[in-house]
Amino acid sequence: MTSVATAGAGNGLSPHKPTDHPPVQSGRIGVLLLNLGTPEGTDYWSMRRYLKEFLSDRRVIETSRLIWWPVLNFIILTRRPAAKGRDYASIWNTQRNESPLKTITRAQTEQLAAALAGVDGRIVVDWAMRYGHPAIEDRLKALQQQGCDRILLVPLYPQYAAATTATAMDHAFRALMKMRWQPAIRAVPPYYADPAYIGAVAASLKKHLAQLDFEPEVILASFHGTPKDCLLKGDPYYCQCHATWRLLREAMGLPEERFRMSFQSRFGKDEWLRPYTDETIIALARSGVKRLAVVTPGFAADCLETLEEIGVENAGYFRENGGEQYAAIPCLNDSPENGEMLRRIVLRELQGWI
Numbered sequence: 001m002t003s004v005a006t007a008g009a010g011n012g013l014s015p016h017k018p019t020d021h022p023p024v025q026s027g028r029i030g031v032l033l034l035n036l037g038t039p040e041g042t043d044y045w046s047m048r049r050y051l052k053e054f055l056s057d058r059r060v061i062e063t064s065r066l067i068w069w070p071v072l073n074f075i076i077l078t079r080r081p082a083a084k085g086r087d088y089a090s091i092w093n094t095q096r097n098e099s100p101l102k103t104i105t106r107a108q109t110e111q112l113a114a115a116l117a118g119v120d121g122r123i124v125v126d127w128a129m130r131y132g133h134p135a136i137e138d139r140l141k142a143l144q145q146q147g148c149d150r151i152l153l154v155p156l157y158p159q160y161a162a163a164t165t166a167t168a169m170d171h172a173f174r175a176l177m178k179m180r181w182q183p184a185i186r187a188v189p190p191y192y193a194d195p196a197y198i199g200a201v202a203a204s205l206k207k208h209l210a211q212l213d214f215e216p217e218v219i220l221a222s223f224h225g226t227p228k229d230c231l232l233k234g235d236p237y238y239c240q241c242h243a244t245w246r247l248l249r250e251a252m253g254l255p256e257e258r259f260r261m262s263f264q265s266r267f268g269k270d271e272w273l274r275p276y277t278d279e280t281i282i283a284l285a286r287s288g289v290k291r292l293a294v295v296t297p298g299f300a301a302d303c304l305e306t307l308e309e310i311g312v313e314n315a316g317y318f319r320e321n322g323g324e325q326y327a328a329i330p331c332l333n334d335s336p337e338n339g340e341m342l343r344r345i346v347l348r349e350l351q352g353w354i
């Protein structure tokens with residue numbers, strides 16, 4: 001028996017196992033990037049597991065469980081896994097056998113770690129997903145085990161929505177609820193109007209436009225949608241998307257007719273935030289617009305919703321309705337613009353800790 005255990009037993013206390021708690025006063029600082037999550041594979045069961053976890057989240061689907069449970073289990077989870085599995089298969093990173101969202105979030109983590117290494121050697125950067133893997137709980141524990149007694153959470157959503165930012169925070173706090181010795185926690189606020197973000201998206205957009213072999217008549221900023229009810233219940237997402245759109249338009253020096261905005265990825269039969277991206281793209285093509293570029297500033301990383309829905313599905317709608325040239329502009333991903341933006345935002349939120 002170790003001396004620690006003997007002392008504990010002598011006091012009537014349970015023996016203290018050194019492996020149960022983080023190193024004492026190592027003073028490291030964790031930075032944990034949080035993104036949505038993604039399936040582990042494109043097969044039926046991987047897709048079903050992912051969709052079930054996602055669509056069982058009350059922050060995402062607020063409908064009464066009495067109504068939602070049978071709809072989810074008997075309708076959605078019988079058909080959607082196969083259909084969406086095919087969409088995921090069309091964008092899958094086959095080299096790493098993972099979705100692009102995972103590959104890019106990892107690259108963003110490495111990029112930020114490299115940028116911060118020279119600033120303060122105590123900073124450890126990691127990443128986690130709200131649904132699936134790597135799990136938030138596991139990565140919080142891993143940071144603690146590396147001696148991080150302060151952790152900055154970085155939800156990778158420029159615009160706050162209960163369905164994204166809040167559920168990631170809820171999940172982190174559920175993990176913290178299980179810890180006897182919690183690290184100190186901070187969270188990066190929504191950065192939808194931050195000059196570092198607006199500047200990065202505008203610079204990246206200008207760079208990609210310069211590489212096109214055509215000049216778009218219209219640029220459409222497409223944001224992920226939410227049910228309209230979220231706005232009516234007080235979710236700031238719609239207003240934050242509008243603020244981003246206005247600031248980007250000003251940064252690009254474009255009038256409203258040439259820099260439009262819309263909401264994509266509708267799910268279910270309820271009304272979602274308008275105008276809808278697919279309807280907007282069809283209307284633009286029918287009104288005679290021949291050259292269109294679509295930018296997706298609400299997505300930190302390219303994913304199913306940008307690569308497939310914007311890059312393929314909506315490109316088809318544009319061409320079928322008379323459009324000729326179409327470009328889906330990549331998200332910030334791990335571009336130099338992204339590296340500089342994250343470095344600035346994270347360093348500001350670490351003030352007082354470093």
Ligand SMILES: C=CC1=C(C)c2cc3[nH]c(cc4nc(cc5[nH]c(cc1n2)c(C)c5CCC(=O)O)C(CCC(=O)O)=C4C)c(C)c3C=C
Binds near residue numbers: 224237265299
């Ligand atoms: C059903 C309700 C949904 C709400 C509300 C919602 C909000 C929301 N989502 C994102 C970002 C992403 N969503 C992604 C995929 C995705 N989204 C939903 C549903 C809702 N999203 C589903 C069911 C799916 C899975 C695909 C599908 O079955 O259609 C992704 C892509 C993930 C990937 O692996 O590539 C992102 C990113 C935001 C920002 C948002 C609210 C503001």
Ligand SMILES: [Fe+2]
Binds near residue numbers: 224265
């Ligand atoms: Fe979504």
Ligand SMILES: [Fe+2]
Binds near residue numbers: 265266304305309
């Ligand atoms: Fe979609």
